[in-house]
Amino acid sequence: SQTKSNSSKMSNQERTYIMVKPDGVERGLVGRILTRFEQKGYKLCSLQMMQPSKSLLEEHYKDLAKKPFFPGLIKYMSSAPVVGMVWAGKDAVKTGRKILGATNPLDSEPGTIRGDYCIDVSQNLCHGSDSVESAEREISLWFPAGVCDYQRKYDSFIYE
Numbered sequence: 003s004q005t006k007s008n009s010s011k012m013s014n015q016e017r018t019y020i021m022v023k024p025d026g027v028e029r030g031l032v033g034r035i036l037t038r039f040e041q042k043g044y045k046l047c048s049l050q051m052m053q054p055s056k057s058l059l060e061e062h063y064k065d066l067a068k069k070p071f072f073p074g075l076i077k078y079m080s081s082a083p084v085v086g087m088v089w090a091g092k093d094a095v096k097t098g099r100k101i102l103g104a105t106n107p108l109d110s111e112p113g114t115i116r117g118d119y120c121i122d123v124s125q126n127l128c129h130g131s132d133s134v135e136s137a138e139r140e141i142s143l144w145f146p147a148g149v150c151d152y153q154r155k156y157d158s159f160i161y162e
């Protein structure tokens with residue numbers, strides 16, 4: 003409605019960083035992954051294809067630097083281009099991760115991206131930020147020039 007408060011409008015602008023990993027690009031799943039966010043009603047704020055450097059990936063995954071799988075993760079993630087996106091909307095971080103499914107695809111529910119399209123944790127197709135704070139850090143890291151900030155007219159059909 004026209005009268006909704008500014009704070010509810012702000013909560014509809016929560017942002018998350020979603021990335022199709024090299025296996026998703028190679029397998030031609032970019033469109034299907036993107037569509038799940040689009041059809042849910044989230045607002046696309048940026049989209050880019052790039053082959054990331056190891057240093058960018060090491061920064062992105064710095065919390066995992068001590069894990070035994072870290073070197074393999076960086077190698078896999080830098081092996082081919084990725085497609086990164088910023089999606090905005092109410093509860094975009096938590097709901098975005100639900101749309102992706104559990105980290106280990108054998109635990110991901112059918113109907114989620116990982117549940118439907120992959121098997122091994124090391125090739126789990128997609129990334130989604132795990133908190134609002136990580137999302138903002140990742141968006142600055144991957145989109146240093148910023149992302150599109152626009153009012154979508156369609157939002158009045160998505161939000162109360």
Ligand code: GDP
Pocket residue numbers: 066071074075104105123124125126128129130132
């Ligand atoms: P996510 O937030 O669901 O992506 O999971 P994490 O942040 O915990 O891990 C980041 C990525 O590292 C995952 O998406 C996987 O690609 C990979 N990963 C996590 N755990 C393992 C593991 O036990 N073995 C291997 N090979 N890769 C893993």
Ligand code: MG
Pocket residue numbers: 130132
């Ligand atoms: Mg993570």
